[in-house]
Structure formats: structure tokens, C-alpha cells
Amino acid sequence: MSVTAQDTGGGQGTGGRLSGPGGPFAAAGTPRGAVGAALWAAAALFVVLMLLVIVRLPWAGDLGMHAATVERLRHRLLDPGNPLVDENTPSPYYSPWTVFLGVLARLTGLSVWVVLRIGALIGLTLLVTxxxxxxxxxxAHRLAPPLALLCVVLLWGTQVFNWSGFLGLNSLALTVAYPSVLALGLAFHFWALLTRALKGGSAGWTVCLGLGALWAVILLSHQFTGVVATLGALATVVGARAGRGEWLRLGAGVLLGVLVLALWPYYDFFALFRVGGLEVIHRPLYQHLFPRFCLVLVGVAALALRARRDLRDPLVVFFLLGVLMFAAGGLTGHYSWGRALPAVLIPAQVAAAVEVAGAARGTLRNAGAWVLAAALGVGAWTQVQTVGYVVGRSALPAPVAAKYRVPWVGYHWITPWVRYGDVVMATTYPARQIPAYGAYTVAPGYPDFFLPDEAKREAAVRTYFTARSSRSERLGVLRTYGVRWVVQRRADGGLPPGDRALRRVASGPGGQVLYEVVR
Structure with a gap:
């Protein structure tokens, strides 16, 4: 087997250190070694910041869905039912990772929020390592890993972009407890294991079968990240110029992975290929590309340098596969394919770090290092509001506070009355959070393609809250779905506050009121 030429060593006679005096990323022991030490300190500071974020665990987006999933598994591990509504349906959120967290919650008795923090800590550890x-x-350049870590979280754009599966610093802070972070951490380990196995000639049957099982776990845990992991693995194999025997063993690993996917008992993985209705949700992935990702162009330049040396470089192939899939999604209207965008970003970010860390002495190396340093500085300023998730808005300087967005408050205020398994009538925004505390809502706060009566439930919620509905129609909805509680604002509509069918129980933030349905 022949392999792609890999970067080795760190300059002539340096024993892995960067040679030459120039550039802001010179290693310790060189005239600019203090800057190299600062690079390590910056990577450590990122880890510390994320650990403090995990302590606070800011809530936005899908965190309530994942909390609800763990709660269902805690109570009914083998048959948890739908995580959001009171129906016995499968759900793609029941992955090997959430099952593990559910078992942890069940065995320890810890609250779902503590369990999610533990999960976030594990996910962050896997991502960094x-x-x-x-x-x-x-x-082998020893400054490449800390530099790559900084590139992965800071080398994005001048406009913050938050989405699960995307590792910008602010996005990571909001999604650190999501399965997507765990899946990305496993994906990096997956690529590392595959690269070393092919490079060292150790891709035997056991290793390949193990890689196949790991690939299946990634796909089951976060399907979109699984696609990114697949593209990266394919690029690695192409770049390594694998021989016939290795392709055979890797093929066996793929078959094992497919078998694991087919046998997973909590949902039908292959049914996801028949799911529609995701395009509108994902269309924003194709908007404002330059301000969101312009700093990644530094990495694209690094990839161009690598392509000049070897067109089958694994990072180059990885990038090209990501570009092809992302572009195909935009051209055909399959906007959900845009979730493959990390397959464009990650190889470029990693390439920027590897090229700067491994460049030979001279003007080109110095220029590249300074350009990357400037880009990282811009990226850090763009996402500096992430610190607010640790210290709060009041502690931030005014320019930073202006960029900060306060996380969701949550619905802990209803828990003294609303019990596990109770059904709550609520609009979409609270419906995305209430199930995290064990209750169900009438309609799911998120699209649920395994719920056959989803449209009917959404129509029922509209019937209850719309001004055109009669009192009898609203009462009919409450009876049909066994609603015990209603969370609403005056502006939401629904039964008026003085209606005899409702009893006011508690008040919450933003004018929200919890009503008990009087039967």
C-alpha cells in the first residue's frame, strides 16, 4: 500500500519544533517561543471557558427535546414512547448516546439537568481529544493540535451562526449537551483511528469491524454528523490509496455498521431516507454564506497549497466531497443536504492549522501565520459574547453586552404543580421546553416525522388558541387530548382567564399563566 505523504517532524533538526524566527506561532525554545506558549494557553482557556459554560448550561434551541428524551428513557427504558406527546411512537432521538444517559439517570437518580451536564462534559472531552x-x-508538529482546536471554534465568519453540528464557539456553547457534539467528537476519533490504521498498515479485520461499529453509533446518535463522518472517512481511504485487501476489510466494517443500523430497536434508521419536509427548515443554511463563514477562506488557501502537493490529500478530498454535497443540495432544492456544510468547514479549518504549524521558514510561512492569527482574532471578537453565558450580561463591557443574547428562561416554575406524564396545552415556543420537565404537550414543538397525527395535533392547538373558535370547540380539544394544564399569555388567545373551565394556579415570566383545567 502506498500512502499520501504526511507532515512529519517540525523543521530541520528541531525535534518537532518549528524552525525559524518568524511568525506568531513560533514554538517554545525559539526567539518567539513565548507566543507558542500563549497558543497552548489559549487552547486551555477555551477548554476552561467551555467547562464553565457546562456548569451554567445555557438553554436555547433543542435542549428541551434532549432533556425530554432522557426523561422518557429514565421512566421506560425499553419502550419510552414519543418524547414530546403522549403517544407510543418511535423517535430518532433515542440513540445509543441518549439511551446511555437514560440508563445513567435511572441508576443514579440524578436530575435530567445534572445528567445532561455529565453528557456535555463527556462530549466536550471527546471533541477536544x-x-x-x-x-x-x-x-507531528506539536503546535498543530492546539492551533487546530482554536481554528475549529474561531475560524468562522464575522456573523455568529448557531446550529447543532456546527462548532463555532457560540454555537458550541449552546449545543454542548446535544448529541451532535458527542457525534462530532466520535467522528474526529473515527477519522484519527482510520488514518493511523491505513497509514501504519494495521487496518486488520478487528480494527475495520470496530470502525464499522463506531460509524454506526455516530449515524444513530446524530444522522447529519454521520453523513459528515462518512465523507471524511471516504476521503481518508481515497487519500491513503488503500489496496484491495484493505477495501475488502473496510467493506466488511461497513456491512457490520449497516447491520447495527438495521437492528437498532428504538427507531427505523432507514425510514429516515423517506422523510420529507426538512427543506424549509434548512434553507437558511444557504443564506448569508460570506459573513457567516468568510474566515474559513484562510483554510481554503491552505487546502490549495496541499492540493498542489497532492490532489488526493485527505483534507482536500474531504473538502471537495463536502462542497459537492452542499452545492448539490442548493442546486436541487434539497436544502437539508446543507447539513453537510461541516464537511466543507472542518477540513479547511484543520488545514489552516496544519499548514501554518508545518510551514518551512521564510516569508511565506510568516505571512500565513500572521494572516491566520488575524483571522482568529476577528473570530474571537465575533464570538466574544459567549463569555456572557458564564458571567451574565451585567458583567460584560457594553460593546460585548450588545452582542449577547440571553438564553431561554425555562419552565421550572410550573413543576410544583405539573407532574410527569401530565398533558399541557401550549403554543410552539413553550412546547419546546415543557416536555423537558416530564410533561407532554398536545402538539410537538419540533417536527416529528414518526408521529402519524402530527398535523391533526397542530390543528387542534390552532383551534384552541385562535380567536375564531367557540368555547365548545376549545373544550372539545381539551377533552380529546386529556389536557390537564394550560400555559398561555393573554395575547395567545384560548379560553379567557375568567372561564369556569380554568383555575389560575401560577404566574411565570413574560406574562405567562399556568391554568388547571377544571373537570
Whole structure:
């Protein structure tokens, strides 16, 4: 087997250190070694910041869905039913990772929020160590891993972009407890293991079967990240110029992975290929590309340098596969394919770090290092409001506070009355949070393609809250779905506050009121 030439060593006679005096990323022991030490300190500061974020665990987006999933598994591990509504349906959120967290919650009795923090800590650990191991599999330069870690979280754009599966610093802070972070951490380890196995000639049957099982776990845990992991693995195999025997063993690993996917008992993985209705949700992925991702162009330039040396470089192939899938999604209107965008971003970000860390002495190396340093500085300023998730808005300087967005408050205020399994009538925004505390809502706050009566439930919620509905129609909805509680604002509509069918129980933020349905 022949392999792609890999970066090795760190300059002539340096024992892995960068040679030459120039550039802001010179290693310790060189005239600019203090800057190299600062690079390590910056990577450590990122880890500390994320640990403090996990302590606070800011809530936005899908965190309530994942909390609800763990709660259902805690109570009914083998048959948890729908995580959001009172129906016995499968759900793609029941993955190997959430099952593990459900077992942890069941065995320890810890609250779902403590369990999610533990999960976030595990996910962050796997992500940091995964980036480290993957970069070390590509190059021996000792500054490349911390630099790559900073590139992955800061080398984005001048406009903050938050989405699960995307590792910008602010996005990571909001999604650190999501399965997508765990899946990305596993993906980096997956690529590292595959790279080392192919490079070292150790891709035997056991290793390939193990990689196949790991691939299946990633796909089951976060399907979109599984696609990114697949593209990265394909690029690694192409770049390594695998021989016939290795393709055979890797094929066996793929078959094992497919078998694991087929046998997973909590949902039908392959049914996801028949799911529609995701395009509107994902269309924003194709908007404002330059302000969101312009700093990644530094990495694209690094990839161009690598392509000049070897068109089958694994990072180059990975990037091209990501570009093809992302572009195909935009051209055909399959906007959900835009979730493959990390397959464009990650190889460029990693390439920027590897190229700067491994460049030879001279003007080109110095210029590249300073350009990357400036881009990282811009990226850090763009996402500096992330610190607010630790210290709060009041502690932020005015320019930073203006960028900060307060996380969701949550619905802990209803828990003294609303019990596990109770059904709550609510609009979409509270319906995305209330199930995190064990209750169900009439309609799911998120699209649920395994729920056959989803449209009927959404229509029922509209019937209850619309001004055109009669009192009898609203009462009929409450009876049909066994609603015990209603959360509403005066502006939401629904039964008026003085209606005899409702008893006011508690008040919450933003004028929300919890009513008990009087039967």
C-alpha cells in the first residue's frame, strides 16, 4: 500500500519544533517561543471557558427535546414512547448516546439537568481529544493540535451562526449537551483511528469491524454528523490509496455498521431516507454564506497549497466531497443536504492549522501565520459574547453586552404543580421546553416525522388558541387530548382567564399563566 505523504517532524533538526524566527506561532525554545506558549494557553482557556459554560448550561434551541428524551428513557427504558406527546411512537432521538444517559439517570437518580451536564462534559472531552488525535494523525508538529482546536471554534465568519453540528464557539456553547457534539467528537476519533490504521498498515479485520461499529453509533446518535463522518472517512481511504485487501476489510466494517443500523430497536434508521419536509427548515443554511463563514477562506488557501502537493490529500478530498454535497443540495432544492456544510468547514479549518504549524521558514510561512492569527482574532471578537453565558450580561463591557443574547428562561416554575406524564396545552415556543420537565404537550414543538397525527395535533392547538373558535370547540380539544394544564399569555388567545373551565394556579415570566383545567 502506498500512502499520501504526511507532515512529519517540525523543521530541520528541531525535534518537532518549528524552525525559524518568524511568525506568531513560533514554538517554545525559539526567539518567539513565548507566543507558542500563549497558543497552548489559549487552547486551555477555551477548554476552561467551555467547562464553565457546562456548569451554567445555557438553554436555547433543542435542549428541551434532549432533556425530554432522557426523561422518557429514565421512566421506560425499553419502550419510552414519543418524547414530546403522549403517544407510543418511535423517535430518532433515542440513540445509543441518549439511551446511555437514560440508563445513567435511572441508576443514579440524578436530575435530567445534572445528567445532561455529565453528557456535555463527556462530549466536550471527546471533541477536544478527537481534534487532537486527528491532527496528530496528520502531522507531528506539536503546535498543530492546539492551533487546530482554536481554528475549529474561531475560524468562522464575522456573523455568529448557531446550529447543532456546527462548532463555532457560540454555537458550541449552546449545543454542548446535544448529541451532535458527542457525534462530532466520535467522528474526529473515527477519522484519527482510520488514518493511523491505513497509514501504519494495521487496518486488520478487528480494527475495520470496530470502525464499522463506531460509524454506526455516530449515524444513530446524530444522522447529519454521520453523513459528515462518512465523507471524511471516504476521503481518508481515497487519500491513503488503500489496496484491495484493505477495501475488502473496510467493506466488511461497513456491512457490520449497516447491520447495527438495521437492528437498532428504538427507531427505523432507514425510514429516515423517506422523510420529507426538512427543506424549509434548512434553507437558511444557504443564506448569508460570506459573513457567516468568510474566515474559513484562510483554510481554503491552505487546502490549495496541499492540493498542489497532492490532489488526493485527505483534507482536500474531504473538502471537495463536502462542497459537492452542499452545492448539490442548493442546486436541487434539497436544502437539508446543507447539513453537510461541516464537511466543507472542518477540513479547511484543520488545514489552516496544519499548514501554518508545518510551514518551512521564510516569508511565506510568516505571512500565513500572521494572516491566520488575524483571522482568529476577528473570530474571537465575533464570538466574544459567549463569555456572557458564564458571567451574565451585567458583567460584560457594553460593546460585548450588545452582542449577547440571553438564553431561554425555562419552565421550572410550573413543576410544583405539573407532574410527569401530565398533558399541557401550549403554543410552539413553550412546547419546546415543557416536555423537558416530564410533561407532554398536545402538539410537538419540533417536527416529528414518526408521529402519524402530527398535523391533526397542530390543528387542534390552532383551534384552541385562535380567536375564531367557540368555547365548545376549545373544550372539545381539551377533552380529546386529556389536557390537564394550560400555559398561555393573554395575547395567545384560548379560553379567557375568567372561564369556569380554568383555575389560575401560577404566574411565570413574560406574562405567562399556568391554568388547571377544571373537570
Amino acid at each position: 478527537g481534534v487532537w488525535r486527528y491532527v496528530r494523525a496528520l502531522t
